[in-house]
Amino acid sequence: MIATGVDIVEIDRVADLLARHGDRFRQRVYTDREWHDSGGRVESLAARFAAKEALIKALGSREPALREIEIVRPERTQPTMRLWGRAAEIARTLAVRELSVSLSHGRAHAVAVVVVVRDGLASAWDGEAGA
Numbered sequence: 001m002i003a004t005g006v007d008i009v010e011i012d013r014v015a016d017l018l019a020r021h022g023d024r025f026r027q028r029v030y031t032d033r034e035w036h037d038s039g040g041r042v043e044s045l046a047a048r049f050a051a052k053e054a055l056i057k058a059l060g061s062r063e064p065a066l067r068e069i070e071i072v073r074p075e076r077t078q079p080t081m082r083l084w085g086r087a088a089e090i091a092r093t094l095a096v097r098e099l100s101v102s103l104s105h106g107r108a109h110a111v112a113v114v115v116v117v118r119d120g121l122a123s124a125w126d127g128e129a130g131a
Helices: 011-029 032-038 041-061 085-093
Strands: 002-010 067-071 078-084 096-105 108-120
Touching: 002 011, 002 041, 011 041, 011 108, 032 041, 032 067, 041 067, 041 085, 041 096, 041 108, 078 085, 078 096, 085 096
Parallel strands: none
Antiparallel strands: 002 108, 067 078, 096 108
């Protein structure tokens, strides 16, 4: 089964949250590695925020805390995701085998798409018209 999630975030909104709530917002949303990998650039942080929300949509659960989802992107590589706590537990329960994430941003928005591959059937739909 394949599940997808997509999210778009206004970069200015993330900048405003960082300005208003500072370290409290940072600690609630981002891991130290994410902060380091992004270099503190708000557009990169916004893309990571979008990826976390996209994964939550793909998993179909609002339970994971944003900080339990880590977007890792060493220089010159594709981003990957690491899950901790409830996020990892939900993924195990759903038999998630693979996670794929794509990040992008422009001047005003950051977007992320997450694809989750898991064991099991997508639905009982048999492919016939009218089903």
